[in-house]
Amino acid sequence: MSELPLILALISIAFYLSILTFLITGFLRIKNKETGFQPKVSVVVAARNEEHNLKNCLTSLLMQTYPKNLTQIVVVDDRSTDDTPNILKQFNSKHDVLTIRISEIQNGISPKKVALHEGIAHANGELIFTTDADCTPPKDWLTQTVPLFQEDVGLVIGPAPFTEESKLGNRLLCLDNFATALVAAGATGWNVGVTCSGRNLAYRKSVFEQVHGFQKINHSLSGDDDLFLQTVKKQTNWKINYSLSPNTSITSSAPKSLAEYIVQRRRHVSASKYYSKPIQTAYLFFNLANLLLFGFLIFSLFLQKYLLIAMFLFGAKLSADFLSLYVVTRQFDKQHLLYFFPLWEIFFLLNQTIISPLGLIGKVRWKE
Incomplete structure (x- = not known):
């Protein structure tokens, strides 16, 4: 003893x-073999009170190097009470951006999943790309991610690091984010779906329909990314891939305070109650x-x-x-x-x- x-x-x-x-x-097993695949893609963004970020997000999506005739941008306004609706109107008057407005959400259902589901329902692309309204995808995001969809790949995870700043707390969060990236990519290398980020995720629309969207995971506030990934691996035979190209990294701001970090962390961890x-x-x-x-x-x-x-x-x-x-x-x-x-x-x-x-x-x- x-x-x-x-x-x-x-x-x-x-x-x-x-x-x-x-x-x-x-992680070392991942080989990003590219294909000549070039289908129609739809980028779906769920936005709620994003007046300070939406312009940059939409501008970055409009500057993508992927063929414009093969790109659809769908923005779902989830009950925004700020200037988000007016910003969308301004973009709609100059650019081809499909805007959908959600006025109310049924109690007990994840608002973000409802917004994404509505956007995907109106998407006409063979591939669905998701990102957040506070993100600015790099110009080659679509161009370098699409070829990773080999014939047997149904979902591709992209890197989603935090934006670096000079503060110590920010550097720790940035490094910790790469630890999470190792979990996502390392598991993917063995074709095991564990975690991913919804701000850099792509999947075939047929895969989304095959698993009936978010129907089985609507009970969780979060999980439109990791729980969806695990659902795809559990219910289908599709393989998954991970983009190792820094040119496909989508950064977002790290939490600015401990309180903000705890709120964000709670939201992310809450989905783990429903992991396998x-x-x-x-x-x-x-x-x-x-x-x-x-x-x-x-x-x-x-x-x-x-x-x-x-x-x-x-x-x-x-x-x-x-x-x-x-x-x-x-x-x-x-x-x-x-x-x-x-x-x-x-x-x-x-x-x-x-x-x-x-x-x-x-x-x-x-x-x-």
């Missing part, structure tokens, strides 16, 4: 390293292993017969974490963020043990 802490630590490091090995090798049991179990034991390795190191300071092995195990964890982040940041030329790795380790522990669990408690809302 006296060796129980050591046994738990050994089990923890074995599981922890197994998960990271799975993700790193999966294997994915939930992997997340739970990975975070538990991380916590136990920290705990074993602290425990060894008081019972020093374990100190050397605790330092070795913790060093192995740190090395694996650093290697994981190096692999993904190198791909997107963001290795400089690794200077913040020591502080990120502390942030990661607090995030996974305190902040993230808040998303599993109470109700969350889409922005008002």
Whole structure:
């Protein structure tokens, strides 16, 4: 019984390293083989009170290098009470932008999913691209993502990093975002759907129809991205792909305050209640292993017969974490963020043990 802490630590490091090995090798397995595929595409944007962002978003979509005759832009105005409707009218008078207005939402149904579903229903493209109204997709976003739809690929995940700023908090969030990207891309490399971001996602309209849209996941406020991805993998035989090109990265602003981050994190984590049991179990034991390795190191300071092995195990964890982040940041030329790795380790522990669990408690809302 006296060796129980050591046994738990050994089990923890074995599981922890197994998960990271799975993700790193999966990431390295991804090969973005392009095809000559060039179908009609529809970009669907759900907007609610986005008067400060919508102009930049629409301008970036109108500047896409993908053939204009093969591109449809659909914006769904979800009950906006600011100047969003007037901005859309201005764009409609000069450009070919399909605008749909939603006046009311039925209680108990995710507003964003309703908006996206309505937009997709009016889309005439073979491929559906989704992004958020506060994003500005790069000009080659469509051009470089469409060719990744090989014949057996039904969904393509794109990178969605945060915009870098000089503040320390922002740098930590940017680095943490790449950790999430590793999970998304690494799992994709093994054709496993775990997570993705709705601000950079594309799928065949036929796939959306095949799984009956968001019908099975309407009970979750969020999840128009990760829960939809998991639904596609569970109910169809389509493969998934991940774009490794920095030219397809869609950035958005990171939360500006701790309160804003907690609200955003709660919204994202709330969908994890509906993840498949294997994915939930992997997340739970990975975070538990991380916590136990920290705990074993602290425990060894008081019972020093374990100190050397605790330092070795913790060093192995740190090395694996650093290697994981190096692999993904190198791909997107963001290795400089690794200077913040020591502080990120502390942030990661607090995030996974305190902040993230808040998303599993109470109700969350889409922005008002």
